[in-house]
Amino acid sequence: MTATDPALTALAQSWCALSLLHGRIESHIERALQSHHDLSVREYSLLDVLSRQHSGPGGHLQMKQVADAVVLSQSATTRLVTRLEDRGLLSRYLCDTDRRGIYTDVTEAGLELLASARPTNDRALREALDEAAKDPELAPLVRAVEELKIPASTVAAPAGASV
Template sequence: MSAADVEIEDRVWNEVVTLFGRVEHRLAKALQRGHGIGLSEFRALCRLAHSGEGELRMQELADLIGLNQSSVSRLVARLESAGLTRRDMCPKDRRGVYTIITEEGRALQERAAPTYRQELADALDDAAADPCLGSLVTGLRGMFAVH
């Protein structure tokens, strides 16, 4: 790879990191302000709500939302304390622990989802207007045909 290619990759990666940080910050702020829930909690509820039975093994949830095992354990403990999930043992493997979304958790996820989607669209629209990030957002939207 040439030095010019490395420089382009570095610039693009820095733009991705900047875009990610801006969007994550806005999403987290909107979810906390509007629904009293953090971004990781919302993502966990989404994954659980859209899983077949509303349940996932703890390690699977950790992998899906990009957390390590100890972080997902603390996250699930917070969700349980709020009545949004509950834990259960795997009937086939007593070492396996599942987290299961409750009706209250489903209701909160459904109420918060429009806020998340709107804030995501607004954050990307704002980033598209930024001369430093506009081409990145345009490219990402083009890849996923989101307009």
Template structure:
């Protein structure tokens, strides 16, 4: 039963985050998370497989995701110097700017979504646990 409640909480929060990011910044939630992962690593680049693992996506999903980010100019692909078969996704300056603009929206939307979910007596213990209170 607790797992089912967690799934409900997760689904509600993710839907709110996705709407806010799409409406405010033209980013899907996975796109936002990909930019965040890339921005955190040295050189702003990850192998496609590393990015897939970090996001919990399969290879074909991350390939489509990166293609959308590239088309928007937020990332670019680079070949691995030592292994020409290896392909990296690299965050661009425009990607860093879009991420920086989207972070406050994400954080506000997360706070609001958790606040609203906390009003549900079945979810409030989970919200408290997530917030660490």
């Protein structure tokens, strides 16, 4: 295949459309979360992922797993966790069985903020998808997203199964 191959060109155009849809959705949600809850999309995503972890041994995420789950580098994840920890929304602690492991968990304040932000996130997502569906190039992607049936465990799982 060459760079001018029609299949590659179509693939590149499809990828651009997907990227455009993602950018529009993320920007719309970002504005809504920032204005109503002083949260970024990444902060919301981190709180959401961590809130879905069960309690007890192995029920919390190590920093590497957090980075994989929110699709950030480990250094960017550390900065994100530190910001949320400074706001009292997360806590970090050493693993009982492996002192090298650092776990992250959502505090009660973080769970409360997440609960109040979830309807805003969901509403903004719906608005962004409805707006994108009006664009003929994006409408098929919107339909595909709406028709996806992904098990919740796939979306909420830590490293080894990413978000």
